Amino acid sequence: MWHTRLKALIVKELLAILRDPRGRLILIGPPVVQLLVFSYAATLEVKNVDILVLDRDAGKWSQELVQRIDGAPTFRSISSAESLDALRARIDRQQAIAAVHIGPTFSRDIAAGRPADVQIILDGRRSNAAQIVAGYLNQIVNALAAELSAQRRAPARSIAVVPRNWFNPNLIFQWFMVPNLVAAVALLIGLVVTALSIARERELGTFDQLMVSPLRTHEILIGKIIPPMLIGAFHLTVYILAAVFVFGVPLRGSLLMLYGSGVFYLLSVVGVGLFISALSMTQQQAILGAFLFMVPAMLLSGFATPIENMPGWLQPVTLANPLRYFLAVVKGVFLKDLPFHEIARNTVPLAVIALVTLGAAAWLFRRRME
Amino acid sequence: MGEEFVRMSQVTKRFGSAPPALDAVSGSIQGGEITGLVGPDGAGKTTLIRLMTGLMLPDGGTIEVLGFNTRTQAARIQASIGYMPQRFGLYEDLSVRENLDLYADLRGLPLSERPAVFDELLTFTDLKRFAGRLAGKLSGGMKQKLGLACALLRKPRLLLLDEPGVGVDPISRRDLWTMVRDLTREGIGVVWSTAYLDEAEACDRILLLNQGKLLFSGTPPQLTERVEGRVFKLTGIEGRRRPILRKVLDDPGVLDGVIQGEAIRLVLGAAGGRDWNAAELAGPAARIKPAEPRFEDAFVDMLGGGPGGRSKLADAAALRVPDESHAVIEAKGLTKRFGDFVAARDITFAIPRGQIFGLLGPNGAGKSTTFKMLCGLLKPTEGEGRMAGFDLRRDTAAARNRLGYMAQKFSLYGDLSVAQNLAFFAGVYGLSGPHRRERIALMTEIFEFGPLLGMSARDLPLGLKQRLALACAVLHEPEALFLDEPTSGVDPITRREFWTHINGLVEKGVTVLVTTHFMDEAEYCDRISLIYRGRSIALGSPDELKASVAGPGTPDPTMEDAFIALVKNSEAAEAA
Numbered sequence: 001m002w003h004t005r006l007k008a009l010i011v012k013e014l015l016a017i018l019r020d021p022r023g024r025l026i027l028i029g030p031p032v033v034q035l036l037v038f039s040y041a042a043t044l045e046v047k048n049v050d051i052l053v054l055d056r057d058a059g060k061w062s063q064e065l066v067q068r069i070d071g072a073p074t075f076r077s078i079s080s081a082e083s084l085d086a087l088r089a090r091i092d093r094q095q096a097i098a099a100v101h102i103g104p105t106f107s108r109d110i111a112a113g114r115p116a117d118v119q120i121i122l123d124g125r126r127s128n129a130a131q132i133v134a135g136y137l138n139q140i141v142n143a144l145a146a147e148l149s150a151q152r153r154a155p156a157r158s159i160a161v162v163p164r165n166w167f168n169p170n171l172i173f174q175w176f177m178v179p180n181l182v183a184a185v186a187l188l189i190g191l192v193v194t195a196l197s198i199a200r201e202r203e204l205g206t207f208d209q210l211m212v213s214p215l216r217t218h219e220i221l222i223g224k225i226i227p228p229m230l231i232g233a234f235h236l237t238v239y240i241l242a243a244v245f246v247f248g249v250p251l252r253g254s255l256l257m258l259y260g261s262g263v264f265y266l267l268s269v270v271g272v273g274l275f276i277s278a279l280s281m282t283q284q285q286a287i288l289g290a291f292l293f294m295v296p297a298m299l300l301s302g303f304a305t306p307i308e309n310m311p312g313w314l315q316p317v318t319l320a321n322p323l324r325y326f327l328a329v330v331k332g333v334f335l336k337d338l339p340f341h342e343i344a345r346n347t348v349p350l351a352v353i354a355l356v357t358l359g360a361a362a363w364l365f366r367r368r369m370e
Numbered sequence: 371m372g373e374e375f376v377r378m379s380q381v382t383k384r385f386g387s388a389p390p391a392l393d394a395v396s397g398s399i400q401g402g403e404i405t406g407l408v409g410p411d412g413a414g415k416t417t418l419i420r421l422m423t424g425l426m427l428p429d430g431g432t433i434e435v436l437g438f439n440t441r442t443q444a445a446r447i448q449a450s451i452g453y454m455p456q457r458f459g460l461y462e463d464l465s466v467r468e469n470l471d472l473y474a475d476l477r478g479l480p481l482s483e484r485p486a487v488f489d490e491l492l493t494f495t496d497l498k499r500f501a502g503r504l505a506g507k508l509s510g511g512m513k514q515k516l517g518l519a520c521a522l523l524r525k526p527r528l529l530l531l532d533e534p535g536v537g538v539d540p541i542s543r544r545d546l547w548t549m550v551r552d553l554t555r556e557g558i559g560v561v562w563s564t565a566y567l568d569e570a571e572a573c574d575r576i577l578l579l580n581q582g583k584l585l586f587s588g589t590p591p592q593l594t595e596r597v598e599g600r601v602f603k604l605t606g607i608e609g610r611r612r613p614i615l616r617k618v619l620d621d622p623g624v625l626d627g628v629i630q631g632e633a634i635r636l637v638l639g640a641a642g643g644r645d646w647n648a649a650e651l652a653g654p655a656a657r658i659k660p661a662e663p664r665f666e667d668a669f670v671d672m673l674g675g676g677p678g679g680r681s682k683l684a685d686a687a688a689l690r691v692p693d694e695s696h697a698v699i700e701a702k703g704l705t706k707r708f709g710d711f712v713a714a715r716d717i718t719f720a721i722p723r724g725q726i727f728g729l730l731g732p733n734g735a736g737k738s739t740t741f742k743m744l745c746g747l748l749k750p751t752e753g754e755g756r757m758a759g760f761d762l763r764r765d766t767a768a769a770r771n772r773l774g775y776m777a778q779k780f781s782l783y784g785d786l787s788v789a790q791n792l793a794f795f796a797g798v799y800g801l802s803g804p805h806r807r808e809r810i811a812l813m814t815e816i817f818e819f820g821p822l823l824g825m826s827a828r829d830l831p832l833g834l835k836q837r838l839a840l841a842c843a844v845l846h847e848p849e850a851l852f853l854d855e856p857t858s859g860v861d862p863i864t865r866r867e868f869w870t871h872i873n874g875l876v877e878k879g880v881t882v883l884v885t886t887h888f889m890d891e892a893e894y895c896d897r898i899s900l901i902y903r904g905r906s907i908a909l910g911s912p913d914e915l916k917a918s919v920a921g922p923g924t925p926d927p928t929m930e931d932a933f934i935a936l937v938k939n940s941e942a943a944e945a946a
Contacts, residue, residue: 001767001800004797004800005797005799008795008798009797015785016785019787204784205777205778205781206782208747209775209781210798211746212747213795214799
């Protein structure tokens, strides 16, 4: 008996979402936009920047330095400034993000074996990009300096640092971003679909119809949990496939463990959605509630900025955020074959969050009936 | 006859690819009269009113209001009309006076004139005592009155009222009517749209719309004239009247028949019916007497008569032996409090098997609260409600399997197709395997869903939605049916069809609890509880209630007269 009822409810939920043109739009539109925007446009890499050079030396070594900068693929164009004033004006007008100022004695100093200085002027208004550009320029200058000391066959006083980026040797930005998106899309879809489900029925007046039917409260709740989880799992799968086959992200860990943890993640997300849904009287309130949760959840997850960088009082808040744990799992499974005990360590909190939110939703749901 | 205020010729309006909302409607509206714009929901009433305001333009034909064409001079029209939409835009968080102020600003009423105008309107609408109250805290009737006051701020020449009687108790409705009547004496033209045919009967002139077409234009007596001499009342019936109604309706000469309290009202076709022998039909005391024709009789006649008396649904239902001694639905001292507010107080009744019981009362009186407590949607603060011996809030799915529920707004899943809706409700009520297929096939056959199975429920016309809702509610052969305002706003043919099924099911032993604010519908019930301000102020058969208020002034009171008299008595008793 109960499985007939439950099946009818689950089929109805799925049909109600898939047959509604707006519902279909929600399932297809935002995930595609999110994938395109985040993986191509919202890049944290610095590329295509313009550099100014004020070469007051025009000697052999300054030429060498300018050519090396010119050869770096990160910079789109190198142009030379005639004077300090011109340099200032062009940085001011944001025609270049950085300027390299080579003093008149640069080549002479090198030839004489004296320490030579290069000044780098950065546009502090774009602090993040400027920092990264400064890093690139430093690398170029250091490489030149290292070669110079080698040529002179003098005992190397400086220690050469050779960085190796593990897990993502070429620091490909999409290797970082796309696994993040796998977790984020499930949050978006799971939350919106669940939040709308009860609110929609309230608004249309079908909710009473459900309540007078032989369906019991827990059956209604299960019937409301399973369809968004199926839809969430579908999006998870599509994104994983896109990560591997479109973006070429290596999948180094166990897919089985990823899905295992994913079930608990989806449960916790659906729990939050159901709680919002039980709280809202209209679909509008439900959508607003979903976004009220989602935006802070994204920012407090380590998605864009590391949790360790947040102030101490804020960090405990992130412990209640399901996205935080699943991000660690997805990135771990994709890039570094995260071992089972680490996955379990991140999955247990998800199970706890799911238990609390689902319990609260059920409680609220029953209480609303009074 | 007054001056012609509105002239419409061949007005047509379409929305998308659906059949036209208005199809070549021509007619006129006079000053100094109340013109009723009459028709069921979806007939095109609101569309026509909006076209008159110039807010919308017709696809074909022209409308002239007060001599101005709506296409070219809409601004001039809007300056000289008052318009009250169905849900008037009152600001619920502003007080009555602040609402008036706001609309006075919007209408550009000079500050110097305001005190006098406000005073007049507040006196006129009897809202003076409530000037400081928030609009959201007013009753439905008072909200309509305030809406009317706002529409009258700059005395219009033409007043357009879109279903002002909806959600208003009969007493406020009469007040509203009297106010509007006073306005017409000053030469103002009034358009009053309504789905209630008793309201229509009181208008000076009517435009009767059905599915976008103008069926009739003229005075109500002109309309009822067409059934003059064909309307009869069968009284003094012995035994149950529903089987007799069914027998009578099966006569092809009978156009229409409805239950009216203890009697049956009949409309014969133009050719006349069989020569019925009343005594043979309904017992020795039965009489057939001519009756005063009513608006609804004529409307049904115009639509080609009601459905026959046979309900395939009831024919297919299993017989449950009627048992007068045993209550199927029982309310014992049901009370519901929301904070300080008592929504229902000490409501007690019992419905034996095979009876229709009505909860009658205006919106907000507490009938929905009572209804919800009985079908397990609300938990009573005190007392208990039982169905077939079960407390629906506590008892299992098995108990709830015995009830069928159909709500006001046809709570179907609009995005699901007809077939999917049927499958869902079958599944939720635990039907499976061959039994489920049989029941769905049966419903499809009875209600003729065959060609519609793939259509989304949302796109069905109102009448078909109603059929589908009924089909979903009876799929699992419930013992009791809970109907919440089941036929408000539907056309009289659909309403008759619906009640034919219900009457048939009741004869098979199904028990029915119905809420309604519709006085006509109350006549179909075996017994009624009149709910007013959270209390049951009267309980009895429709005829008992009517008889209890009959006096020298009203020898043959209608249900509405009875309602108003009983409410007044109860208020007087409370005050004493």
